[in-house]
Amino acid sequence: MGDGIQTLHTWERSGLLDDAWSRREFLKFCGRMAVLLGLSDAFIPRIARALETAIQNRRPSIVWLEFQDCAGNTESFTRADSPSVAQAVLEAVSLDYHETLMAAAGHRAEEARHKALEAHRGQVIVVVEGSIPTKDDGIYCTIGGKTALQIIREVEPYALVFVAVGTCAAFGGLPKANPNPTGAVGVEDVVRTKPVINLPGCPANPDVLMGLLVHYLVFNRLPDLDAQRRPLFAFGKRIHDTCERRPHFDAGQFALAFDDYGARQGYCLYKLGCKGPETYNICASLRWNMQASWPVKAGHPCIGCSERDFWDRFTPFYERLPEVRAFGVEQRADRLGGTLVGVTAVGVLAHALYTWAVRRAERKAEELAKKEGEAKPNPPEG
Ligand code: SF4
Structure with missing residues (x-):
């Protein structure tokens, strides 16, 4: 310091x-x-x-x-x-x-x-x-x-x-x-x-x-x-493309209230106002607090806090995004039992893959630390 x-x-x-x-x-x-x-x-x-x-x-x-x-x-x-x-x-x-x-x-x-x-x-x-x-x-x-x-x-x-x-x-x-x-x-x-x-x-x-x-x-x-x-x-990927709730989005399964059946089942939060389809950030993969969780996992819609002018563009936070033509979100959200599950296979695995990569890197680091320890000369006795 x-x-x-x-x-x-x-x-x-x-x-x-x-x-x-x-x-x-x-x-x-x-x-x-x-x-x-x-x-x-x-x-x-x-x-x-x-x-x-x-x-x-x-x-x-x-x-x-x-x-x-x-x-x-x-x-x-x-x-x-x-x-x-x-x-x-x-x-x-x-x-x-x-x-x-x-x-x-x-x-x-x-x-x-x-x-x-x-x-x-x-x-x-x-x-x-x-x-x-x-x-x-x-x-x-x-x-x-x-x-x-x-x-x-x-x-x-x-x-x-x-x-x-x-x-x-x-x-x-x-x-x-x-x-x-x-x-x-x-x-x-x-x-x-x-x-x-x-x-x-x-x-x-x-x-x-x-x-x-x-x-x-x-x-x-x-x-x-x-x-x-x-x-x-x-910031290279949309939250929507790495979110673990994405299969529910594509299957047309949405929570409609914070305490309904869908919310308890972990359904997509899009209709509760989630701004993940318009937000670029690494939250879904990296998460917070030792990779424990992030807002969407905890049951709260993404409010798009890392996007430009999000207070003006995304409020009220708990209202569904207006039609976002660039992404076709509205069209997909209303298509119950959609056919896009394959598209999101990579997305839903994002955190799992990220965690797997982290665990693998940590194991490699432990091997390195062990090798370093073995290579060190023993301290003189007495
Ligand atoms: S709308 Fe929100 S909760 Fe639903 S899949 Fe996209 S980022 Fe996840």
């Missing part, structure tokens, strides 16, 4: 590389990252080496700015899968400024930011959480006497890339919803000279942010993006 934050945490930096248990967990984490990034098991040692190098030598500087936000992405990130996950990435980067996490306050906090920017000019990974108000010269969000807009302008020359984490930073989110009283916009609308990567979601899945950082550390470049600047490894 950087100077501004290290007083808050007590994680030891040596554990990941030396301690046997931590080492195994570290390699398993590398395996999970390989699966997330769509890489083969053969990349596990390479990911491990890249993280080790970063931990020991060249920890990239991260400056995390919060503007019109609820800190939900910070909450999500600090509650990532297990301590070893957050530990692995947070030790490989230097989190030099983060208003919510850092112990320093006031002028000392601002000094920490300036110090990090000056020390890593052109190389700082700037994470932004929250939207940026532009109305009335941006007066609706000020930090240390400067507006969010001024802070972005100040930081931009020092940045390598901006990572807009969460839908507010990516697309303006809730603050931008009609009538948008503060003139809120996303990072991509104000940053002019540096690349912007969008990781939308309310909140964004913390593993996706970690995957992005790991990709940069391993390949020394940013991942491929879609037209909305979202990494393809996480």
Whole structure:
């Protein structure tokens, strides 16, 4: 951790590389990252080496700015899968400024930011959480006497890339919803000279942010993006195409109330307002909380929180999507006993396949850890 934050945490930096248990967990984490990034098991040692190098030598500087936000992405990130996950990435980067996490306050906090920017000019990974108000010269969000807009302008020359984490930073989110009283916009609308990567979601899945950082550390470049600047490894597929309830959709089996027979049977939630057919994200495969669950599995329709202008386009949340001609959803939803089950065989298996790949990568990582342990010389007796 950087100077501004290290007083808050007590994680030891040596554990990941030396301690046997931590080492195994570290390699398993590398395996999970390989699966997330769509890489083969053969990349596990390479990911491990890249993280080790970063931990020991060249920890990239991260400056995390919060503007019109609820800190939900910070909450999500600090509650990532297990301590070893957050530990692995947070030790490989230097989190030099983060208003919510850092112990320093006031002028000392601002000094920490300036110090990090000056020390890593052109190389700082700037994470932004929250939207940026532009109305009335941006007066609706000020930090240390400067507006969010001024802070972005100040930081931009020092940045390598901006990572807009969460839908507010990516697309303006809730603050931008009609009538948008503060003139809120996303990072991509104000940053002019540096690349912007969008990781939308309310909140964004913390593993996706970690995957992005790991990709940069391993390949020394940013991942491929879609037209909305979202990494393809996480936003390349529709939720509808990877959802475990998809066979019910194709069979015309829908829950019509949250407590009806269909809901209890795990039927499709489309007629309760599910926005999965219009939403691109990795939720159905990756899930949350150690891959335990995600909203649709828990019985709640997807509200499309990672899509642009979702508050305006997708509310009321519990009303069925209007006809979506591009996807033919309405037509399919009304075709009882449809014939598309074969089409979705891959979709319904998405999580199972993902989990299988993760378990396989973890087993490979355990083998690697065992081999490393066997190759180590025994400690001298006495
Ligand atoms: S409409 Fe929603 S619940 Fe139904 S299959 Fe699509 S994503 Fe899953």
